């Protein structure tokens with residue numbers, strides 16, 4: 439099951455208390471204070487990992503508590519530090535503090551770690567309070583408590599290109615044809631129920647990631663079909679590819695399909711309409727007399743949109759699409775790097 443949000447409680451370990459004791463030994467009169475410091479509490483740490491693809495585990499286990507530090511001991515012994523708890527989450531997980539709504543971290547790279555709850559500090563033992571005027575202090579510090587909080591986690595996949603289209607438009611067939619991802623393909627709507635990522639190798643040493651998300655229908659923003667919640671997984675893409683089925687027996691006009699898709703995107707996040715995009719006219723092997731393709735192409739010329747007629751089955755048109763997508767992704771990365 440693909441789960442892209444979760445709410446969990448994290449509690450870091452408390453710091454151990456300092457100790458109060460005095461050296462008691464035969465022939466050592468007034469041995470002096472020797473209470474050791476308490477150990478630090480363990481942290482709760484998030485680690486982004488490519489080996490984890492959903493937040494499902496965090497739905498089952500909602501409470502995570504790190505170990506507390508041990509108390510200080512006599513003979514100046516430091517209490518041991520508490521063990522950390524490491525929680526593995528998918529790359530693309532956004533962590534927010536529930537109470538304030540503040541974003542703690544956006545884990546965007548494999549192996550990236552972040553302490554989401556810091557362990558308490560161990561208290562000082564009485565040996566630390568000895569001074570020239572107070573050689574037998576009885577003071578010691580308690581440890582400080584570890585941070586505890588509820589966190590809201592949201593997974594927003596990281597891809598370069600997002601595929602948007604009606605159910606059956608051929609999104610999964612396309613991603614299967616251009617990458618090693620193989621989501622289910624079938625001739626009924628809503629075959630794809632969760633997002634899939636595919637890595638496309640398009641030139642020597644160059645690759646980009648494509649996201650296939652469940653199909654959209656008119657009224658998806660009102661909850662029709664599978665709704666629009668999956669659109670969050672294309673929010674971070676550099677480029678969108680609208681897939682429009684131009685098969686002759688499809689009733690809907692391709693321009694209406696395009697308009698409907700744009701409306702649904704706008705209802706979810708208006709900034710998605712500003713995202714660079716291209717249009718793919720799919721299934722040209724079944725286009726019949728070609729009048730739909732012609733209408734779509736004329737419209738694209740008029741609006742100055744890039745349009746790629748293709749068939750994922752015969753592979754016609756795929757090389758041109760990949761070259762365009764690959765270069766557009768590279769250009770976007772270059773402009774991001776120069777801005778930073």
Ligand SMILES: Nc1nc2c(ncn2[C@@H]2O[C@H](COP(=O)(O)OP(=O)(O)OP(=O)(O)O)[C@@H](O)[C@H]2O)c(=O)[nH]1
Nearest residue numbers: 605606607608609610611624625628629630653750
């Ligand atoms: N003739 C032809 N059929 C295609 C082509 N691409 C996809 N199809 C067929 O169209 C149907 C739907 O394809 P999918 O790839 O599952 O469509 P989808 O957009 O992923 O659909 P959902 O997951 O339901 O949103 C399947 O029967 C495919 O075999 C194509 O280029 N030519």
Ligand SMILES: [Mg+2]
Nearest residue numbers: 609610629630
């Ligand atoms: Mg699909």
